Amino acid sequence: MKELLASRIALTPRPPLPRKAVLEVAMLGHCPGPVRLERLRALHGAVAEMRALGFGEAVAQLQAGSGDPRVLALQHLPIPLRSSAEFHDIFPEASNADTDYVSVLAGRRAWLPRCIDDFFANGGEKLWVIVVPEEEGQDGFLPAPDTRLHEIATLRGLACALVIPTLGTVTFPDLERLQVPARLPDIPRVRLDNPDPRFVPCGTELDDDHRERRHSEEVALGEMPPPAALNRVLQGILPWLAKQRPDLQCLLTLPLAYHGERGSPAVDEQALQWIRDIRDGDSGPHLRHVQFLFPYLRGPQFDLLSPAGLVAGKQSARAQARGPWRSIAGQPLESSGLPYPPLSIVDQVRLRDDPGVGVLQQRNGRVQLDDERLVVPALHPDDYAHADAPSRFDGYRSAEVMRLLGYLRRQLNTLGEQLIFTLDYRDPRPRLLLERFFRQLQQRGALRGATAQEAFHIEESPTREGVMIFDIMIAPAFPIDRIRLTFTNRQGEWKGGVNDV
Incomplete structure (x- = not known):
């Protein structure tokens, strides 16, 4: 309480009540460094939401400050946040601490902290953060084989997000980082002619920043684990979304590979072929739950970064303002980076049409998404599988239609739960x-x-x-x-x- 004018006016400031988010997002990633449990305990609303999800035993351990080390490290726990400041308050060194996995392009920093900053910088309302231990590798992001959603102790990775009934979108920033090959080379620099020899004062900086250098981590790069095949990653995600949470949508950036003719990184053609194979198989309709993105981002403050954070943030803000069925295509995205690797117009059109990828572009110095494209229509397969001309449903290969259908599922489920114990089945209301x-x-x-x-x-x-x-x-x-x-x-x-x- 603050007293003004000789105690004649007393002010008791209170933070405004948070708005109900129309599109809630979950991010799974790595958070190296220490954890400040007291800062999480101070977020009473977040703790209450975690307890309401069924993580009451874990919350009790956090409040006591003793128990399972994995719980005390906040691993595999959904933590609701309303700002990036709350995240950095709980994980103070996550942005600067080194990670176990190192690569030439992605560096040695976790992607989750910066993606969280991008999410809220683009207007995101509510974010669920799920920390995955680095030692678990790619498997830590996927549900365990013995997962039972009604038993909290068996939840891991994506399964922790599946139990959040209000969730609409899920992203995996550091899973994408692990998919960047450790030794994948960068775009080669321009080679400059050597200058004529001349005498210069001692201490003069002669580095032109364009010549080849050997990485001091070259030996360590050879010890990094290889990326998991994209079809294996999708096989660990799609069945869970299709069976347990058909209202969810996943943002996933396509992996990189070396392009011999260009001599630089490019989209992995094998990954594109795996997507086409899944599309043409029995599990093809499950791909409507994934919105593929490409390329990545690169800026002066980071080596490489997933675009999932800024795309999810803009989708959340757009849904809050105008509805989840509104597209973010053509909207400026707040980012200090630019698309990397650069794509030609031909490559952009090819990825957009086949298999169906949302391509990030640079226009007028700003980053934007050209189209919210899906691989298959967002509709149920029974609605278009037996049509005379299935191509006429290509217009429904849009993520905004998928967000609308997911939003309807969640709203109708909530309405049904509210009415089941309060109205008679013969009531017309x-x-x-x-x-x-x-x-x-x-x-x-x-x-x-x-x-x-x-x-x-x-x-x-x-x-x-x-x-x-x-x-x-x-x-x-x-x-x-x-x-x-x-x-x-x-x-x-x-x-x-x-x-x-």
Whole structure:
């Protein structure tokens, strides 16, 4: 409390209540360095949310300051944060401490801290941080074979995020860092001619910053573990999302490989082929849960970085302001880095069309996403698998449609849980609530159609006594990839028109 004007005015400042986030995001990564448990214990709201998820035993150990070393290191625990300052307060040295894995391109710093900064710098509302031990490698990010979601002690990596009912997006910054080959060379520098010999004063700096150098870590690089195959990583992620959390969306950056003709890093062609093989197989529809990104980011403050943090932050901010069905394509992203490696227009179009990758571009000195592209349509496979022309559903290969469907699942689940113990199954109010909910979506542009009747249809199915079943059919707003405007000069008069693409 602060007293002003000779105690005639007393002010008791309190922080504002946090808004309910429309799109919550989880990030899994490495946090080297010490942990300040007292700073987490001071976040009473975060501790209460962790306890509500079922991590009450772990919270009790944290409050007591003794127990399982893994719990005291905050490993495999979902921690809700509202700002990057809260993260750096709990993990004060995570940004500067060295990691076990070292590579030429990615360096020796964890990607999670900087991705968290990018998330909140781009307007992210709420972030769940899950720390993965470095010694567990790539396996630490994936659920264990004996995982049982109702038993907290068996949760590891992605499984810790699956138990968060309000979660909408999950990212793996440091899993992507482990996928960068340790000895993958950088884009070669320009070789300059040697200067003519001349006498210079002692202590003169002669380094031109362009000649080849040998890394002092060259021996250590040979001891780094090889990256895991992308198809193996996807096989550890997709079945869990499809079966346990079909409302979730995953952001994943494609791995790098050496391109012999260019003599520089490029997108891994083998990884692209694995994606196509999964798409053409029985598990192809599961790829709608993954939004692939490329390329990475590079800036003066970091060697290499995943773009998942700034993309997830912009998606969260856009969902909060205008709805989760709104795309972030073409929106400026706040980043101190630029896309790396650079892509030609031909490469950008190729990745966007086949297999379907969201490409980051640099325009007017700012980073932006060209399109929120998916490999397969965001719809259920029954909606398009038997169509006469499946290509006409390519417009639904958009991440914003997937976010809308996931948002609907979570909202309807929440509504059902609220009504199950408060209303009789013969009460007409559930249908009225559903109609009002979808009517609001249609008015905000999430559903297409001039009227509510064109946008959705709700029908109650007859069933046995004591059971309510509603069949809901919706028409998601069709994303516009591009609009072609044609200006024609006819006898000195300019006329404009819109053509189909």
